[in-house]
Amino acid sequence: MYTLEQLKIFAAVCEHGSLSAAARALGRAQSGISQSIANLEIELDQTLFVREKAGVTLTEAGQALLPEAQALLRQNHYFEQRLQALAQGAGHELSLAVEISVWNDGMADALARLEQRFPYLPVKLLTASTFDIAQMVENGDVQLGVVYKDLALQKDADFVFLGYNRFIAVAAPSHPLAQMQSITPAQLMQHRQIAQRSLSGQELGFSSTPSTQAWYVHDHYSLMDLALRGIGWADVPEKIAETALNSGRLVRLPLDFEPDGNLIPIIALRARSHPATPAQESLIADLQTVFAP
16 A cells, blocks of 8 residues: 555655655665655556656656645645644634724734744634624634624623723714714704614614614724724724814714723633644634733
């Protein structure tokens, strides 16, 4: 029966064009390479190469079998990667869901560092709203969720504090609220709010709609786009509104009850149906640095 080592040598000879070049690349004696190819041809009952002074060329049988040999070698390499990930204690994969408005360059950098520490760990990354992610975690669909802390979140999960996001109220410069020096809750209620709701119709408690009229969207980026067009005012993370504020396309509203904005805790929800892994612990520790106050 042929071996993976024989297939590796077969592929190396094809890649380098001669037995001697393959021997140098693999750090093996040329005689060993030649014997391995001869044994493989016996096992397969096929002639793979035509031997010439200038090197070797594939026979028709060799041309037909080379792609299959390469596919087997790729599959073996993938198997070895998964095995190494398990040996590291990383688990068979890491599934992560992130609140859309929490995603930033720091999170991307944290995942890049995770890849360096656990290079063979498959990662599944999703973005959604907090309540939708909480449901995914509770159902065991994802192992880890990065979300806003809210009293209405499902309780069938553990959580770790990561840091904060500051929320502020904004509107287009042409909006009536943008002309005011100080705004009370009663005055906010007189104007349309553009608010976020999950797919299941839930709102975060800290930004639930005080207005008597509202439009609802799934994520804070769409919400901000509508605010830019003067449709209403919105409560958004300061970081994602920063560019529009600096360019004057949005105005921060002077709320008399929140002069410094609203610091909202960010947490990592962990599914109890999935055991914690070193990869999870490593990522959580890194995210605590990303979202540190």
